[in-house]
Amino acid sequence: MPGSAQWVRDMHAILGGKVHLYRRGDSDNWHCSAFLKGKDRRKSTKEESLPLARQIAEDWYLELRGKARANILPEQIEPVLPKRPRTAKQTAVPLGLKRRMSFNEAADQFTAEYGVINQGEVSERWVAGHQSRLGAHLRPYFADKWCDEIDGGAAQAYRLFRMKNGRTGKPPARNTINSEITTLNHVLGTAFREGAIHALPDLSPPFKSSNKVGVRPWFSPEEYTVLRKATADNARKTRREEDHWYAEQLHDLILFQANTGLRPDESKNLQFRDVAMVRDEGTGELILEISVRGKRGVGFCKSMPGAVKPFQRLLNRPKWTPRGRKPTSRKKLAEWEAMERPAPILPKPTDIIFPGTYLKLLNKILTQTGLKFDRDGNARTMYSLRHSYICFRLSEGADLYNIAKNCRTSVEVIQKHYASHIKDLLDASAINTRRPRRRPQREEVRPK
Numbered sequence: 001m002p003g004s005a006q007w008v009r010d011m012h013a014i015l016g017g018k019v020h021l022y023r024r025g026d027s028d029n030w031h032c033s034a035f036l037k038g039k040d041r042r043k044s045t046k047e048e049s050l051p052l053a054r055q056i057a058e059d060w061y062l063e064l065r066g067k068a069r070a071n072i073l074p075e076q077i078e079p080v081l082p083k084r085p086r087t088a089k090q091t092a093v094p095l096g097l098k099r100r101m102s103f104n105e106a107a108d109q110f111t112a113e114y115g116v117i118n119q120g121e122v123s124e125r126w127v128a129g130h131q132s133r134l135g136a137h138l139r140p141y142f143a144d145k146w147c148d149e150i151d152g153g154a155a156q157a158y159r160l161f162r163m164k165n166g167r168t169g170k171p172p173a174r175n176t177i178n179s180e181i182t183t184l185n186h187v188l189g190t191a192f193r194e195g196a197i198h199a200l201p202d203l204s205p206p207f208k209s210s211n212k213v214g215v216r217p218w219f220s221p222e223e224y225t226v227l228r229k230a231t232a233d234n235a236r237k238t239r240r241e242e243d244h245w246y247a248e249q250l251h252d253l254i255l256f257q258a259n260t261g262l263r264p265d266e267s268k269n270l271q272f273r274d275v276a277m278v279r280d281e282g283t284g285e286l287i288l289e290i291s292v293r294g295k296r297g298v299g300f301c302k303s304m305p306g307a308v309k310p311f312q313r314l315l316n317r318p319k320w321t322p323r324g325r326k327p328t329s330r331k332k333l334a335e336w337e338a339m340e341r342p343a344p345i346l347p348k349p350t351d352i353i354f355p356g357t358y359l360k361l362l363n364k365i366l367t368q369t370g371l372k373f374d375r376d377g378n379a380r381t382m383y384s385l386r387h388s389y390i391c392f393r394l395s396e397g398a399d400l401y402n403i404a405k406n407c408r409t410s411v412e413v414i415q416k417h418y419a420s421h422i423k424d425l426l427d428a429s430a431i432n433t434r435r436p437r438r439r440p441q442r443e444e445v446r447p448k
Helices: 050-069 103-117 124-142 152-164 174-193 221-237 241-260 264-268 305-316 330-338 359-369 383-395 400-407 411-417
Strands: 008-014 019-024 030-036 039-044 275-279 286-294 297-302
Touching (some): 103 124, 103 174, 124 152, 221 241, 221 359, 221 383, 241 264, 241 305, 241 359, 264 286
Antiparallel strands (some): 019 030
């Protein structure tokens, strides 16, 4: 089409490539296009802001989908303008590269390879996280840009764009942007293996000073006592049969987590055959030896003596067998009460120790007791019990290496996130030492 103002520029794909956002020539307004029912359909969003235009385009596409189902789509469709063809200078392969790859091409290859190569090594949720970050943010921003043109400056411009264009009106969390940069680095790594870039660029943020020491949310001994008593009171006061079973399970889960230091996913995968009660040779106390399967594969853990009684209660607690909803009429209620209850079934060695989920009940109790957030505003979760276990062990003078080995983590992580704020690790006698003062000795000189 004649005139440079008619050419399409700044193309962004949203909704998995079903809708495209673009600007024409020198215009700052965003337009959207989609292919539906065999025709190309276009509309102007009349917005200069990309996030606002994205929302309008999503609503417009969903409205088109509804009209398509009802067979009321309009017939007059404006043709989509062609893209500006790449010049010979743009398509030429730079010296030293085997080929040129656009970001979308490298992202497609990374998505096809990552889940297959790492099958069994990473969770499906982790793989889906990379795909989600690509589809929601990275693909719309970089689109068809050549991978060899993406460097540290482009990554910094992306950070700035994300900080200024948060979806909810506020900038995303720093960890969210760091995860997106990690996905970007994986895509560029794919391009590097294909010979499309000379070397992996440095994507680390500039102006980076020393990080603030992060204190992970945990329960102090006094707060843990409040939580433990609250879950015990909740189990006693709960009357409904099914709710009472879950309340007792949650109370034992709290005690079990705080005395073993397991991760929540490790506790969720735990079976009764993975736990053995043994008498420790060193202390002579009854403890649990646990075969752990979770984030770091297979490992082992030795619990505190406080985990034995909760585990014994779990062993002797029958499985929950629902009898259905309690009827309201007198006749049916009498029949329901006269029904013979099934014999209690104790758990088998292959049964999961903590079936189901306890998040809603835990959050309810944390909110009621005022323990949901710590003084820094960090939300406490089931993971906070693991942090509490590590802090309790450090406060009691346990060895860093043995704690790291028992918790299947590294000494560096414990030193950075736990040992830095435990006051009991500071030896006041060594800190407040004083050099002894020596009195000056005066030599008397007598006259001869």
